[in-house]
Amino acid sequence: MSAYYTTQGSRNMLIAIASDHRGFQAKRRVITQLTGMGYEIQDFGPHNQECVDYPDYAFEVATVVASSGAERGILICGTGIGMCIAANKVIGIRAAPCHDSITAEMSRRHNDANVLCLSADFLGEQLIERMVQIWMETPFERGRHARRVEKIHDFESGFREMLPKLERTKE
Numbered sequence: 731m732s733a734y735y736t737t738q739g740s741r742n743m744l745i746a747i748a749s750d751h752r753g754f755q756a757k758r759r760v761i762t763q764l765t766g767m768g769y770e771i772q773d774f775g776p777h778n779q780e781c782v783d784y785p786d787y788a789f790e791v792a793t794v795v796a797s798s799g800a801e802r803g804i805l806i807c808g809t810g811i812g813m814c815i816a817a818n819k820v821i822g823i824r825a826a827p828c829h830d831s832i833t834a835e836m837s838r839r840h841n842d843a844n845v846l847c848l849s850a851d852f853l854g855e856q857l858i859e860r861m862v863q864i865w866m867e868t869p870f871e872r873g874r875h876a877r878r879v880e881k882i883h884d885f886e887s888g889f890r891e892m893l894p895k896l897e898r899t900k901e
Contacts, residue, residue: 733773745866746800748774748787750813753806753850755779760804760848760862767866772800788816795844796822803845804862814847821886824879829853834861838868842879 745764749757754776761771774790776782784807791803803825805813810827817825825845826837829852837843846865848858870876 733777742770743802744770744772744800746772746774746791746794746803747805748791748803749776749806749850750784750787750808751776751779751781752808753813753848756806756848756850756853756855756858757804759855760806760858763859763862764804764866767863769866784812785816788813789820792817792820792823792825792845796820801844802866804848805845806848806850808849808851810847810849814845817845817847822883824882828861828865830857831860831864834865835868838865839871842870842876 747757747761747764757773761773764771772794774787774794776787784805788805791800791805794800795803803817803823805817805825807813810829814825814827817823823845824841824843825847826833826841826843827847827849828834828837829849834846837846843865846862848861853861870879
């Protein structure tokens with residue numbers, strides 16, 4: 731079950747967010763930050779600090795972003811790595827595990843990352859806040875980078891078409 735947060739003067743961009751139990755407190759701070767910046771938030775949980783499995787939450791956020799139900803997603807776990815691995819299994823997702831302001835900026839500018847993955851254990855509150863702000867405000871540069879992102883999209887499309895053939899060869 732997800733929860734929605736909206737503010738007056740919304741930027742008309744819906745951000746899907748989730749964490750695991752280790753990222754729960756950081757997620758709450760990021761939600762406050764994003765609503766303060768005027769974004770609409772859909773929180774996919776968890777809604778308490780009980781132990782959960784991060785792939786369940788990563789798949790939900792990634793699926794919503796890939797289907798255009800949300801423009802971007804933010805995932806937070808202990809390291810940011812597990813969420814990133816799981817999210818990138820969803821076709822159409824370009825999740826980036828960022829660890830500083832530069833990786834947050836470049837993931838948007840050069841890779842058009844649509845999911846930001848953060849570490850709750852290794853990043854301080856101020857750095858997370860700065861990274862989220864940079865990631866949300868940095869546009870995709872396009873140009874030569876658009877060609878590269880398109881190659882990823884083309885590979886995903888071709889792979890999707892190959893799946894039925896691969897399944898038949900297993901039989």
